[in-house]
Amino acid sequence: MYHATTLLENNMKATHSEESHPLIAVKVASNVIEMNSHSIKVACSNCNLRELCMPLGLSPTELERIDDVVANRRKIKRGATLFRNGEKFTSLYAIRTGFFKTCVASEDGRDQVTGFQMAGEIVGLDGIVNEHHTCDAVALEDAEVCVMPFDRIEELSREVNALQRHVHKIMSREIVRENGVMLLLGSMRAEERLAAFLLNLVQRLHARGFSQSELILRMTREEIGSYLGLKLETVSRTFSKFVDDGIVEVKQRHVRILNTDALKDIVNPKVCN
Amino acid sequence: MYHATTLLENNMKATHSEESHPLIAVKVASNVIEMNSHSIKVACSNCNLRELCMPLGLSPTELERIDDVVANRRKIKRGATLFRNGEKFTSLYAIRTGFFKTCVASEDGRDQVTGFQMAGEIVGLDGIVNEHHTCDAVALEDAEVCVMPFDRIEELSREVNALQRHVHKIMSREIVRENGVMLLLGSMRAEERLAAFLLNLVQRLHARGFSQSELILRMTREEIGSYLGLKLETVSRTFSKFVDDGIVEVKQRHVRILNTDALKDIVNPKVCN
DNA sequence: CGGGACGTTGACGGTCGTCAAAATTAGTGG
DNA sequence: CCACTAATTTTGACGACCGTCAACGTCCCG
Numbered sequence: 001m002y003h004a005t006t007l008l009e010n011n012m013k014a015t016h017s018e019e020s021h022p023l024i025a026v027k028v029a030s031n032v033i034e035m036n037s038h039s040i041k042v043a044c045s046n047c048n049l050r051e052l053c054m055p056l057g058l059s060p061t062e063l064e065r066i067d068d069v070v071a072n073r074r075k076i077k078r079g080a081t082l083f084r085n086g087e088k089f090t091s092l093y094a095i096r097t098g099f100f101k102t103c104v105a106s107e108d109g110r111d112q113v114t115g116f117q118m119a120g121e122i123v124g125l126d127g128i129v130n131e132h133h134t135c136d137a138v139a140l141e142d143a144e145v146c147v148m149p150f151d152r153i154e155e156l157s158r159e160v161n162a163l164q165r166h167v168h169k170i171m172s173r174e175i176v177r178e179n180g181v182m183l184l185l186g187s188m189r190a191e192e193r194l195a196a197f198l199l200n201l202v203q204r205l206h207a208r209g210f211s212q213s214e215l216i217l218r219m220t221r222e223e224i225g226s227y228l229g230l231k232l233e234t235v236s237r238t239f240s241k242f243v244d245d246g247i248v249e250v251k252q253r254h255v256r257i258l259n260t261d262a263l264k265d266i267v268n269p270k271v272c273n
Numbered sequence: 274m275y276h277a278t279t280l281l282e283n284n285m286k287a288t289h290s291e292e293s294h295p296l297i298a299v300k301v302a303s304n305v306i307e308m309n310s311h312s313i314k315v316a317c318s319n320c321n322l323r324e325l326c327m328p329l330g331l332s333p334t335e336l337e338r339i340d341d342v343v344a345n346r347r348k349i350k351r352g353a354t355l356f357r358n359g360e361k362f363t364s365l366y367a368i369r370t371g372f373f374k375t376c377v378a379s380e381d382g383r384d385q386v387t388g389f390q391m392a393g394e395i396v397g398l399d400g401i402v403n404e405h406h407t408c409d410a411v412a413l414e415d416a417e418v419c420v421m422p423f424d425r426i427e428e429l430s431r432e433v434n435a436l437q438r439h440v441h442k443i444m445s446r447e448i449v450r451e452n453g454v455m456l457l458l459g460s461m462r463a464e465e466r467l468a469a470f471l472l473n474l475v476q477r478l479h480a481r482g483f484s485q486s487e488l489i490l491r492m493t494r495e496e497i498g499s500y501l502g503l504k505l506e507t508v509s510r511t512f513s514k515f516v517d518d519g520i521v522e523v524k525q526r527h528v529r530i531l532n533t534d535a536l537k538d539i540v541n542p543k544v545c546n
Numbered sequence: 547c548g549g550g551a552c553g554t555t556g557a558c559g560g561t562c563g564t565c566a567a568a569a570t571t572a573g574t575g576g
Numbered sequence: 577c578c579a580c581t582a583a584t585t586t587t588g589a590c591g592a593c594c595g596t597c598a599a600c601g602t603c604c605c606g
Contacts, residue, residue: 104452104453104455104456106456106460106541107541108541108542108543110456110460111456111460112452112455112456112459112460114452114455114456125444125445125448126448126449126452127445128441128442128444128445129442129446129448129449130449134449134452135452154434154437154441157431157437158430158432158434158437159431161427161431164427164430164431165427167441168401168427168440168444169401169402171398171401171441171444171445171448172398172399172400172401172402172444173402174448175398175399175402175444175447175448175451176399176402176403176407178448178451178452178454178455179377179385179399179407179408179451180377181451181455182377182385182387182454182455182458183377183379183383183384183385183387185455185458185459185502186385186458186499186500186501186502187379187383187384187385187499187502189561189562190561190562220583220584220585221584221585226459226460227459228459229458229459229460230562230563231562231563231564232584232585233562233563233564233585233586233587234561234562234563236585236586236587237562237586237587239585239586240586240587252570252571252584252585268379268380268381269381270381462593462594463593463594493551493552493553494552494553494554495552503594503595504594504595504596505552505553506553506554506555506594506595506596506597507593507594507595508553509553509554509555510554510555510594512553512554513554513555525552525553525602525603
């Protein structure tokens with residue numbers, strides 16, 4: 001069992017620390033094997049994230065084999081892009097630390113945040129179909145990713161059935177997630193959208209050992225609004241309403257959920273007979 | 274070169290015909306090999322849809338190998354479901370004829386159309402991640418699909434690289450498509466949404482040999498509205514506005530696009546300097 | 547031919563976008 | 577470390593867009 005409160009403190013204080021791995025609190029040895037000052041080799045088999053990331057469901061022997069899939073790691077400064085719309089697709093990226101947004105743009109300049117990704121999640125799937133990326137992936141805080149060249153993934157997933165299955169599941173999961181966002185964008189009102197958003201975020205953070213009730217937003221109100229199909233003012237107002245109703249405490253980007261059930265009721269109004 | 278007008282007539286008149294293959298006009302022998310009255314064997318290598326469907330990019334010899342992927346065909350009556358939310362996932366389905374919608378539902382009953390699928394497109398990808406489907410696939414007209422058991426797909430895609438690549442691309446394409454829908458739902462107004470919807474439909478139909486300017490809607494105003502995040506009245510009103518503006522002719526579900534550029538301008542307003 | 551599903555149109559109201567201003571915070575450079 | 581500027585957030589007033597409700601018209605199918 002993790003000590004969620006302590007971990008949240010970690011989350012809050014160590015945000016931009018390069019040394020710590022704030023998002024996952026599992027006590028194992030570092031998975032980094034220093035080769036020399038320039039090339040860094042990473043081993044999935046030791047990674048803190050192995051239960052959440054690519055290798056899920058692999059046996060220890062299979063796990064060792066896919067260490068080869070990860071070519072290297074890459075650090076992304078806050079505000080920098082991991083990849084950009086139009087760039088050649090070569091690799092998928094597993095997030096080790098940090099927080100990303102992905103966003104697409106229409107030709108006339110409007111853009112839409114299509115997702116927020118945290119440690120253990122995979123980005124870059126959009127690039128497979130046309131060999132070019134169709135969205136931007138931007139780090140919302142200093143981040144580090146494992147670079148996984150896609151041809152190596154394909155090669156190895158021909159031999160390791162569990163990896164093949166896992167790759168398929170990752171892509172299917174993304175499709176299902178986007179289905180959920182479409183439901184949100186297509187049929188929910190502002191309060192429902194924000195409540196669903198908060199519940200989703202806190203649930204994913206909880207799966208990584210953090211608190212069920214506290215979180216730090218890594219994105220601006222405008223980015224939340226873009227994701228939810230709302231304007232930033234509406235996001236701000238809706239936060240204020242939740243505060244008035246005693247459902248959450250909000251101090252800038254620090255959110256404490258006081259009444260999870262109330263949030264769930266907002267998303268899924270109970271029908272009374 | 275196809276005779277688009279003739280084909281559109283076909284499309285219109287032969288909608289519910291069991292014998293013809295109205296959506297694709299390529300003159301090849303039927304791809305159906307009758308085994309006996311109960312079991313029907315289908316060969317991708319002869320299929321009209323092979324340039325649009327699963328086998329895209331495969332060599333002739335590879336094509337023959339993947340004939341085994343298709344277990345059988347299945348006919349779906351208009352209004353019937355191919356699969357339903359919660360059902361066990363076993364197969365992907367390639368649409369041979371007919372037109373489908375997929376929709377997800379929230380717990381409190383609201384539902385959202387997540388897509389419309391036509392001949393040559395693949396449905397069922399949502400089921401991979403949890404071994405159960407998370408949406409309904411409903412036939413909007415009498416339809417026929419090729420049933421492709423997913424374990425066979427996985428098996429064969431370990432051996433046929435081009436098939437592996439193609440499966441990945443199909444899933445990636447669906448992710449990219451949904452990104453586009455999120456942009457639409459999150460940042461476009463009613464007119465823009467409907468214009469984008471019409472352009473998308475007609476473009477896909479054109480790729481199948483139909484007219485660039487005429488189409489028959491297989492879905493109700495309510496289903497269009499659900500897909501676009503609008504109410505059916507708004508869809509109807511927006512159609513009427515397009516008619517008033519001379520952009521389209523609408524007679525019930527028969528739509529003729531009079532000014533494609535105007536539609537494109539609505540989706541992507543030109544900036545004047 | 548009749549009933550039901552589907553589509554159209556109008557009137558009105560609510561939700562959320564727009565514009566604006568002020569408050570608070572974060573980031574930068576001296 | 578502090579001052580200054582930019583970025584972000586909050587709040588208010590107002591209006592537009594679209595949803596709701598209702599009535600009527602049309603088409604399809606049995």
